[in-house]
Amino acid sequence: MTRAKKTDLVLDGNEVKLRLTAERTKTKQPVHVDWVRFTCNLRNAPTPTIEDLFPLHDGARWSDDVPHVERAARLTELLRDMPDADFAASVQAKALAEQACEALGPEFSVFPEIRKGHDFYRFRWSIVRNEVECGWVGYLSSGDSPRQHAQARTIHCNLYGTACTFASHGFNQRLAAIVERTDATITRVDLALDFFDGFAGGMDRVQADYKAGLMDHHGRTPSCNQVGDWCNGRARSFYFGSKEAGKQTNVYEKGHQLFGPKDDSPWLRVELRYGNKLRVLSSDMLRRPADFFAGASDWHAAMLREAGSQATPEPVRTTQRLAAETICAEVKRNVQWLMDTAAPSIALCFKHLGNTQFIEEILFNKKAPGRLQRFNENEIAGAFDRAFHRVLAPGRGRSGMQLV
Structure with a gap:
């Protein structure tokens, strides 16, 4: 196998930084989606x-x-x-x-x-x-x-x-x-927050934060693991959390990874890795990565603020905590599909069939969509209004629905 030259790695690293910087400038989004895995059934492919x-x-x-x-x-x-x-x-x-x-x-x-x-x-x-x-x-x-x-x-x-x-x-x-x-199940999402010029205290501060209990969540101290040359301050990584629980964070010297451990790049990355073990990963994690990054813990939210960004923290609950939220998630998914996929067709039906005829035909079919059939009418009704307003926000008013 041909080994990559040092100059090739440097050029690649510079291009990576250029791409990430351009994305942040374009999207005004500091958290980058860095890995995605999902699975769908053949019938939905x-x-x-x-x-x-x-x-x-x-x-x-x-x-x-x-x-x-x-x-x-x-x-x-x-x-x-x-x-x-x-x-x-x-x-x-x-x-x-x-x-x-x-x-x-x-x-x-x-x-x-x-x-x-x-x-x-x-x-x-x-x-x-x-x-x-x-x-x-x-x-x-x-x-x-x-x-x-x-x-x-x-x-x-x-x-x-x-x-x-x-x-x-x-x-x-x-x-x-x-x-x-495709009604797919997301099995992995990595959310990365880059500090191209580093952050105060660097990797030593990360270790100190852990020892001070700042990374504790719901009163529990996550497990940790240190990798790299901590004695000489090179190519260091600090892991906390657990793959088995479906949530692990790796804080590491990204500049050393790309440019070599002897490079003096200050670039640090906080990479939050979510898996679907004990958790259900929503497609909203791809749409609003900063919210889910901030929702991982108070420490993650603080790091996001340190990067100069604000978000509405949204945690990814473990399955034991999902029962009360499942109906809201399913209804929100249904409304999201309605607005993104079906809205133009519905607008045409209203326009050409007339409100009365169209509504009568729609209401004649009282069967709920497949994923909502396990819930009763009262449960669905209670979640629909919240889901509808949540899909329209943020910044997506009725004028932005593009129904026709």
């Missing part, structure tokens, strides 16, 4: 394209661009040779990979070869930037156990930090829409 459902030998009809034609031809051959039992999963996974690429931006594409899968998936479509993998979509299971039989009915998308760093502005909003459209 994107519909494949006609070209994938009925692959032709000649890919030239797709484009006159020679590299694109060659790539299309390679994809066509792979799909034509795939067994019938695997075909549907393959083309649906490819469709999801293409949607992920579209969300990330024009620099990303699906690599035109099926590769061996990861994490017990049998195959994967690689998502690449400059022909280097920065994510993947896995499908079909690698074994025959009952658990893997269930996995075979799912498709999994994993987008690395590199993909999120070099994605186009607003990628997190577009990914949130994909998650909601």
Whole structure:
């Protein structure tokens, strides 16, 4: 394997910093979504394209661009040779990979070869930037156990930090829409707060904060782990929290990671890593990362303020605390879909059918959407008004609904 030169690492590190700085300036958002993983059922996966459902030998009809034609031809051959039992999963996974690429931006594409899968998936479509993998979509299971039989009915998308760093502005909003459209389960989200010039006290201050109990949450002291050369102050990381509980924070010297441990870069990063063990990760985490970063603990909220930003703290409850909030989350998800997806069609129906006829037809179907059928009318009614106003806020008034 060819080792990267020091100059290559420095150039890459500078580009990473440039991208993150540009994103912060463009979005006015200090917290960066740095890793995303989500899983959807095959029945909810994107519909494949006609070209994938009925692959032709000649890919030239797709484009006159020679590299694109060659790539299309390679994809066509792979799909034509795939067994019938695997075909549907393959083309649906490819469709999801293409949607992920579209969300990330024009620099990303699906690599035109099926590769061996990861994490017990049998195959994967690689998502690449400059022909280097920065994510993947896995499908079909690698074994025959009952658990893997269930996995075979799912498709999994994993987008690395590199993909999120070099994605186009607003990628997190577009990914949130994909998650909601496919009714996917988010299994991991990393939220990063960068201090390019460091912060007062540096890594020694992080250790002191922990010992002073500032990182305690709900009266509990999280476990911690120190990695790196703490004696000489190089390439240090301070972990607190637990992967098993689905919430862990890593505070580390990002400049040393990118430029080498002997570099004098002051760049520090606070990286909050959420997993779906004992927690349900909402798509709102992609839309409003700063709120969920601040909601992790008082210490996280204080660090966000130190970065010069304010947020409305929103914690990610463990499953034991979710019962009272589940109905609100489900109703909010339903209203979000209504406003983002169905609103234009509803507006046309009102315009051309008339209010009375349209409302009569709608109310005739009294069955609640699938995810809300487990709740009674009173529970739904109590949550709907709050959910509606929450979706419209912040800064999205009725004039911004774009119904027609």
